[in-house]
Amino acid sequence: MAVCAVCGKGPLMGNRVTRRGAAKRKGGAGRKITGIARRAYRPNLQRIKIMDQGTPRRVLVCVSCLKAGKVQRAV
Numbered sequence: 001m002a003v004c005a006v007c008g009k010g011p012l013m014g015n016r017v018t019r020r021g022a023a024k025r026k027g028g029a030g031r032k033i034t035g036i037a038r039r040a041y042r043p044n045l046q047r048i049k050i051m052d053q054g055t056p057r058r059v060l061v062c063v064s065c066l067k068a069g070k071v072q073r074a075v
Contacts, residue, residue, distance in 0.1 A: 005059040
């Protein structure tokens with residue numbers, strides 16, 4: 001299981017809901033649920049090189065941590 005090295009963000013589980021039919025506001029009889037399947041919402045993890053106590057190493061970091069500036073890239 002891949003998690004962010006900075007914030008610990010990992011996959012979250014949810015449902016994929018399949019529907020059929022036209023919406024009532026579009027003249028139909030309403031949307032009906034025909035199936036529910038489990039799925040994973042995965043974070044946008046990038047493998048980058050960071051400086052860790054003076055030594056560069058590769059870790060998985062989510063893009064929200066990169067954009068927030070919580071980690072410094074190694075050059």
